[in-house]
Amino acid sequence: MFDNALPLDINPSTLALEPQPANSLLPDSRMNSDFILNSISEQKNFETILEQFTGLSNSLAQQTQLVSNDSLIQAGKPDLVINKMTTPTSATVTSTINFNYTIKNQGTASTGWSGGYTSFYLSKNLTLDNSDIYLTDDYSDTLAAGASRSESTYFYLSSDLAIGNYYILAKADEYNYVEESNESNNIFAKAITIQELPKPDLVISDLTVPSDAVGGDYLTIDYTIANQGLGSTDWNGSNNKFYLSTDATLTNSDIYIGSDYTYSMEAGTSQNSSAYIYLDETITTGTYYLFAQADGDKYIAESNETNNLRYKTINITEAPKPDLLITKLVAPQTVTAGYSLDVTFTLRNKGDASTGWYGSDTKFYLSQDTVIDANDTYLDQVSSYYVDPDTSSTEKASIALSSKLAGGNYYLIAKADGNNDLVEKNENNNTFYTSIQVTPSLDGYSSFNGYGLVDAAEAVAKALGQNPFPSVPNLGGKNWGADLIKAPEVWAKGYTGNGIIVAVLDTGVDRNHADLSSNIWHNPGEINGNGIDDDNNGFVDDYWGWNFNGNNNNTMDGHSHGTHVSGTIAGVKNDFGVTGIAYNAKIMPVKVLSDSGSGSDRGVAKGIRYAADNGARVINMSLGGGNNNAELRAAVEYASSKGAIVVMAAGNDGDSTTMGHYPAAYATQWGIAVGAVDKRNNMADFSNRAGGTNLAYITAPGVDVYSTVPNNKYDTYSGTSMATPHMAGVIALMLSAKGTLTDAQVRSILISTSENSPTASQTNSLSAFLSPVDMELTQSQFTGAATNTQPTWTRNDSEKSIFITGETVHISSQYEYEQASLTSFDQLTGLVFQSQLTNKEII
Incomplete structure (x- = not known):
């Protein structure tokens, strides 16, 4: 519409008599762009208004000299400026700035259908150029001549923004949607200081450790972690790590022994925590510096990254260890290939610690000499559990010999802790041997698998x-x-x-x-x-x-x-x-x-x-x-x-x-x-x-x-x-x-x-x-071995019967289907199997 649109209470009798300012004349097609008529349609809209309120005809409107090819009225122009901006004087990176600003049209004409866009920049000086950092822009609706409007918007300060002093530059009508009488007064500036985000600063403020500890045992470490910085750790916790060092400087060569996690901390707060750390039994005895390191993974950006450590001295003594050896091995002097070799051996623990639940696997070999090496024939192993210090255990084994084993003289070697599962006081005394003669099999029969697989x-x-x-x-x-x-x-x-x-x-x-x-x-x-x-x-x-x-x-x-x-x-x-x-x-x-x-x-x-x-x-x-x-x-x-x-x-x-x-x-x-x-x-x-x-x-x-x-x-x-x-x-x-x-x-x-x-x-x-x-190796379907549970047999002489395995009455003359168990435990055999069938009556 026209910038000087008439108010509804306008007096039409005076409209034509009002003196017109020089700049209200409308240009014809020969005049330059310093003058503006929005559109012929706007002219017609104006004539319609006149008719509605005065009943004047088009000829009367022409007498007002609003539109004429010969008599033109010059139009006014808007002039947009930012005359106020309420931004903070300082802000931190990663923060969002919400603020108000005032845009004013100090010109003599309306902005028309749009007030344009106001854009905001961060600049090191008062001049807007391509080096400045764009922040945001904000749209303004139409603004009448002499009118002003308060607007609000926001922008985000990126984490990668360099800290320092800046100007926030606000530029009205950024994209020149509005033709103004003055195009050089659109920028408004306000100073702001961009500060670093407050950071946490984690320290171990207190550390308590025992003066002595034993390798192979657990160690309790009590400590306090404090955030003496100005910022929170936010959602991040701190993974605090512990090391043993032979000096007061933590390096990559030092022994990591464990960690403890503490949760997010606000500025100025602290947390007390305890870490339960296992000291490996292989740690050499001696005096160490036990280091506690806050934020051991360096996940948290701190204001000071050099003050995370605290240490105390501790003396590590040797862990009690088992020491297994075979003190006796009894075997027949002669055995036939393919048959079982029955042996009895005594396993002794002469150390000062139990073998624990994992015990020891004693392995047996046949060798041409008294030293176990890759050329020897592995036979079998026997497991022993919880062998306590200074005790002995007599064990028996029935070892199946391959029917293809060559005849001759051998050494039967028994090796305690055959899989080297235990850390022992002495790792060099595990073997014991005796001489044995193997008679070759003449027909290939084995007490283990008979004649083997059918072909x-x-x-x-x-x-x-x-x-x-x-x-x-x-x-x-x-x-x-x-x-x-x-x-x-x-x-x-x-x-x-x-x-x-x-x-x-x-x-x-x-x-x-x-x-x-x-x-x-x-x-x-x-x-x-x-x-x-x-x-x-x-x-x-x-x-x-x-x-x-x-x-x-x-x-x-x-x-x-x-x-x-x-x-x-x-x-x-x-x-x-x-x-x-x-x-x-x-x-x-x-x-x-x-x-x-x-x-x-x-x-x-x-x-x-x-x-x-x-x-x-x-x-x-x-x-x-x-x-x-x-x-x-x-x-x-x-x-x-x-x-x-x-x-x-x-x-x-x-x-x-x-x-x-x-x-x-x-x-x-x-x-x-x-x-x-x-x-x-x-x-x-x-x-x-x-x-x-x-x-x-x-x-x-x-x-x-x-x-x-x-x-x-x-x-x-x-x-x-x-x-x-x-x-x-x-x-x-x-x-x-x-x-x-x-x-x-x-x-x-x-x-x-x-x-x-x-x-x-x-x-x-x-x-x-x-x-x-x-x-390719596949997991066995069978998840157990024979247990110590013995079957219960009852006698029924009235009928010698055959039963499918799993019947509740086990008869001494019983026969069964030879199908493997379907339940978790077979009361007859003591074997544990994986179920393959659905019939629950069978085992």
Whole structure:
């Protein structure tokens, strides 16, 4: 609008008569920019106002000479100045300045639609130039001639701003939005001093330490930290550090012993604190300066960075230390490779401190001399706990010797604190040795793992009188068990178990499982469901085998164990699930245990005879117990005489021998006893060992085995139950290659081709079984070892029974599934396992 817009109470009769100042004339197009008419539209707006209040016509408005091409009125101009600014005389960096200022239009015309922007700068002088520091700007609305307005704004002083004296320069109409009558009077200045932000200053104002301390013990340090600066530490606390020095100057070579944290502090305050510091037992005895350093990490910017230290002297004495040595070592003069070496030794602590809870690991070596070095053979270690000062402990160990150990004369060396876990008074007296003679193993048998890992490729090749089959690529993934025992090498030669019946004496089999259904045996001499014993074998409608627990023909698996075992033996080779070791063999379901896992040893014996009489060439028994039963023994012998090979789980008790576990102990004469290993061919903690009595004990994969379970599902189980079907599958492959093999021949071939045999191929090594990925170390699934808890046995002579592991009543003649524990503690074996299954009845 016009700068001289009329007030609403204007008298229109006098409008034309008012003398017009010279500068109110409006220029025509020939005049220069010193004159201004905002717009023709503003002219028309003004004429409209006139009409509203006077009813005058356009011709009358023209008579006022407001607009004419020939008679022009000169316009006035605004003139903006800052005439007041209330900024502080001083401020600190990182502070925000809120202030007021007054802008005035001392010109003769309004600023129009905008009062422009006022900008603020920090300058070292009164002249605004490009070197000055921009602070902020503030917008002003329209301002009438002669009017002024008080405005407020703020700016922030950056932390990187140099301290010193400045001027705050305020410049009105910074961007020249307003055309003014005077463009040189827009700047207003006010002095300000920029000061440094007040800083804290942390000192250790008091320090109390004991005059004496012992290495290997804790030290209490009491101290006071004070902030004697002018500023707060804000949210920062102080990490105060402590050192030991041999002089009064703290350097990088001094011993850092610990720290203590104190929280944020306002200026002029202090805090008392105590630090509980452990003095390492390796610290040399002597007198030290104990330094306390405030703000030890230098996180806080202080006004004085040179006064953070305070020290006191302290005398460090030697820590009591244990001193372990072997004072006696008793071992047989002669031992056979592959068998256990039983030793007794005395461990003495002649020091003045206990070994503590971590105790000592005594390690054993076989050496050609009396000095332990990299050429010696490490055997085993025995842990001893809390050996107190000036006491002795007599320990025993049964050390498994490799069947591949070369015969000869050795020194058996025992080394106390074999892992150097303890700091001892004397680190040079830990060893003790005695002479021993090792007789070489003639057949490779080991009391630890029998004849070692089965090798399907070499076994089948030897059955055919051929050289070991060449290696093929691993299947990988969940088929690692087949890779480990070299089953794919046998498949590549065309031997897949075709024509071989494998009886599974277990909880039954889910014959409808998609990965098993085409490989389930049915009795060819029986018509299903006609109620007649068609083949006169004494069992009516045993079309799908027989249930010796319920004395009926229902062989379905209401548990899961038998189905899992069956998938490992003969899971169908397809594009899903699992592939069995003998994936073209047939599974004969023989149910000898109920769905809850109980049954009798008589039922198992009958199941063995049924399988042998009805064409089974391999009988898988992933079960066992502690009773040497004549009926069961006779059944095993009977099956072997009929050409069937019995394959028996070694047991999950973690025992040093399988000889107390039946029917596996019958492998001294018939069939194969099977121990469990993991994917790296390490013996499973839960697996019973072979023991000192030579029997056909061979190992197979039994840890984290993936296989079929009922209702078209799959799961991962562990146990010698899972190792046994791997072995059964290998024997089925052997028989599919050469069906005339007898029990004695199968035993002989497996023994001579397994890992430990002197005649086994040298390619039978872990690196030949596993892919580079599988060779990587993985955490064991088993989180404990045998404890001192002993099983509780009660006798029930009314029925010699077989139970699945985990039944609450433990019977002296009991048999169990050889599946590893599912709960945290197995009351029968004392072993702790990681749970893999969901059935809580089983352990």
